[in-house]
Amino acid sequence: MKVWWSVFNNGSATYLSAVRDNNRLIGVAPLMVKGEEARFIGDPDVCDYQDFIVAPKRGKDFFEALINHLRGEGISRLDLNTVRADSKILGEFSRVAENLKCEIFCDPEDVTYELDLPGTWDEFLGMLTGKQRHEVRRKLRRLNEAAEVNYRVVGGFKEVMDEMETFLALFGLSRSDKATFMTGQMATYFRSLAETMARENLLKLYFLDLDGTPAAAVMCFDYDSTIYLYNNGYDGRFSSLSVGLLSKVLTIKESIRKGKKKYDFLKGTEEYKHRLGGRPVPLYRCQVKLG
Known part of the structure; x- marks a missing residue:
């Protein structure tokens, strides 16, 4: 605030x-x-x-x-x-x-979506419908066949500040409406928000790199036992590899690995939230x- x-x-x-x-x-x-x-x-x-x-x-x-x-x-x-x-x-x-x-x-x-996280990645996959489980596995396999994949988590204050410009660039590349949304004033807000939250160890940036090039990024808040998906972006050149979706899927996998109990997709009715097991919470x- x-x-x-x-x-x-x-x-x-x-x-x-x-x-x-x-x-x-x-x-x-x-x-x-x-x-x-x-x-x-x-x-x-x-x-x-x-x-x-x-x-x-x-x-x-x-x-x-x-x-x-x-x-x-x-x-x-x-x-x-x-x-x-x-x-x-x-x-x-x-x-x-x-x-x-x-x-x-x-x-x-509006509506927000929440997901109760299980103890293991395999249990999470088991929570999905057969079709969605197949799709997640297929897309991850195709991604790893197409490029050298590096998924990295950035959480330290200096590291977050160093990577914010990459995040903002990917945000603007995602869609024309996102580029319009990210005005100079809004970019100032995002930078200041990242700085403030990172100082308190409450923010994580997740990057999906393909052959050394940042292809997608996700900004999450990390508080107590919950991960909150605040925003994301991706380079449209890699859209055929579903990098936007998979970058979020991998944040779920990392959250499970870290022992988190809940994943909050936050506001919005995007279909992927339901497909990944989120349950709607009315707003x-x-x-x-x-x-």
Whole structure:
């Protein structure tokens, strides 16, 4: 959020509300305010889903304090886009808001896909349909027959920063819409995001090299037992070898090797997510009239 604010601040004012009980932090609301409306700091284009940060079993106290404080500051609307079906917003926040006579409107907005990772690569292949298992094996075999394959993981801060330009170049080469998306301002955001996350050891870049040439790259967040697929790119010259898909497949294989428990494909309904075993998790846009 700090990175997004530093690059995209749109004239809103920050509203970082921390609620404490006897000097003990029970929750944080990372919001920005413009006029009478508050929303999460960030943007759906680069933030797949968001939520409030709340201590266990303190949701009621936190949300009551937050809503009352927002009302006291003259805030009449909350626009919370995008949130998961299992978020605190669709859970305890909604119940508290209704009790405080707020009006809540939540509509389906998008979907994210998640995959529970098994213990071994062979178990993962066994989870796929027979057709998809055959396709993954066939495409990997064809890739290895066509070129000398080197799949590398970049995680150290200096190494990530050294490789970001390669990632951005591959991102722009993927499709015309991706090239249009990656404006100068957006590239600044990606570089700053990578720098910030890599400093905390929360970011990995995965590169698929063919005969020494970077053919595809994937950017993932690495937090606790979950890998989050944030973005990717590939050189269209190698599209016949399915490098875009296989670069993601290999991140799953590496995640299993590292003992990760979950793989989050993040927002979007691309068919490959379903084919690789992901299950859909609905995302909603919630708007709240505080009254």
